[in-house]
Amino acid sequence: MDRLKGKIAIVTGIGSGIGKGCALRFLAEGATVVGCDLDPVAAAATVQEASQRGLSLDSVHPCNLTRPEDVQALVAHTLQRHGGIDILVNAAAWGAFEFIESMDYQSQWKTTLTGEIDVVFLACQAVWPHMQQRGGGAIINFASANAYQALPGSGALAHCAGKGAVLAMTRQLAMEGGPHRIRANTISPALVVTGATQPRLDNEPGFREAVTAKMMIGRLGTPDDIAWCATYLASDEAGWVTAADFRLDGGATAW
Template identity: 65%
Template sequence: MKSVFKHALPVQEGRRLQGKVAVVTGIGSGIGRACALLFAAQGARVVGCDIDATAAGQTVEDARSQGLALDSLHPCDLTDPAGAARLVDFARERHGGFDVLVNAAAYGAFAWLQEMDYETQWRRTLTGELDIVFLLCKAAWPVLIARGGGSVINFASANAAVALEGSPALAHCAGKGGVLAMTRQLAMEGGPHGIRVNSISPALVETAATRAHMHAQPEFLERALGKMMIRRIGQPEDVAWCALFLASDEAGWITAADVPVDGGATAW
């Protein structure tokens, strides 16, 4: 079973984001952390944030021990318009602006419809997966326009396209489906300003949030693997490498796209 949790390409140094400033949210763990470290290793000056100050501080420490440029604002609550504005101001104070925005931070509650509470599970998930993207994009938009354009990377999910048997993901499906649709609209609105907006839709990725669930419910893990053509669970670095491409000038003619980083799970 251990083999299904390995084999991601590790963070490597390079120059693909040399000269760029990237804002990455949710750097304390998972995909946000992997994006922050990879972007910094590839030459970007990274400004991160997380609501978990301890986790964000550890990521900053790890980056600096490797000689990477990473600043962080933490704790930072991006579900509050004031928190989103603070992060944008923080990045402008440090670097005068930014070229890349990676909306990796998210929160989702998982429960079956008849067991789901409206306020603390349904509404909180939509706030933590959909509002959080809207608020930061709204705050960042003037900076990207003044910069002459840039790249925004949002995170949808395989759950926006397919339902996984045994997964009580109703609110998560709704939130990530909204991110998928909002990304297309933002790409249209950003086009005249040189702002590219794309999304990535991962399938099951091993993070602190998913690891315990997978080990506690091996039948769920087996179902997820059964949907994948590449029979292993995704790693945060798998997703970060795709984000690196979308952030770079290599993707200069790509916008309104959704990239499934899912081991083939949504292809059949």
Template identity: 65%
Template structure:
């Protein structure tokens, strides 16, 4: 791969989340996996989940090899209300409560409007990017209130505010735009309970899925790089470090905010 994919700060051990319990979804790959490992490396007890059993087991294995605290519920379908409730129950059974919810799991289908199927692409994307956040927040809310507050971190996208030429991302834009708006409302509702809710809007990040897409369509990569002020594509670690900050006590006066972690792509 070219150097445009490198230079992210790797997972490092520390104490920024010492003693906290964090729910992290989508731990099998990409941003969710990196958040789970980095949170654990920074002292958190992580309770994760994924619908992909083998991928989740691999992440748990990697955490165990490093002596990190990571439990996982898998398979877990968070697009089903019972799946979200099971994850909360699973976490409460292992800890007295939890302090952080990281909604990293998502699914999105990409197609142009005239080619997009309503049920399997449009509706499934809104379920996999918007409903999935609502359902876990709803399930986790009583436990966060009982805890005396906490932090919720949602993932919107650069596509929530800008359109990238050549990207058939209609459903994805709608889903992530909804996450952005929902985050502000949740922050207002959570404020009296000590619950902070923020979002991160990543630009193009290298994951297994995006890597395959970029290799198939190098012109897409060229357009994305043309928008970047840093001259490279993001790495999951770039996003996970921002999540660590928002989960930590360092961010105790930050809520209803969206953090663009995109190499400056949405600034021009």
């Protein structure tokens, strides 16, 4: 339980889903974790859950990661309280799931690209000089199975574009970070059951069945499935791993 002992991590989107799963797993593995979320109630609930497990989770909330000043404040808080940054997990994201004919340009297309691309860029840029000064670090970004293939019947045009961009951006980050021992990798999940995906699974007829049919393992993903991989990528075990993408998708993209 000490794979991340002594490491300081920023994990975004701790209010639910993958961000919450990563934050709690990292704490259990010995890391010092600073989380953030746009939803202060959800973030506070995760802090409370960590406390009930005997873990101490530091959090900045509310934090709007599309605002450069909020991102800089998150980084400044981490440096002031904990003295450095070793790990960045960009789990927070927002996307609109619509077909092209019904997608609004301003409120859905542009907002999705901001919520899936800009939040990654701003956080990476903010931690970059501090990882350089520290002699290296690990960045974990989230692409998606949708960066590789479309799911029939699912309106996800902006999401596909956003996650495809994150996949490409992270390869470039790995190249630029190499001389500084900054590693950058992506995890590409298929559908994970979270607070964001649960309404679609519950309310769209046939959606759960269509998604599950793609899974060779026959079940949807959980935040813990993703957190275990993120733990490896953040640890010294992955010291020679960069510019890699891990498809955690139950075999969905292998068909």
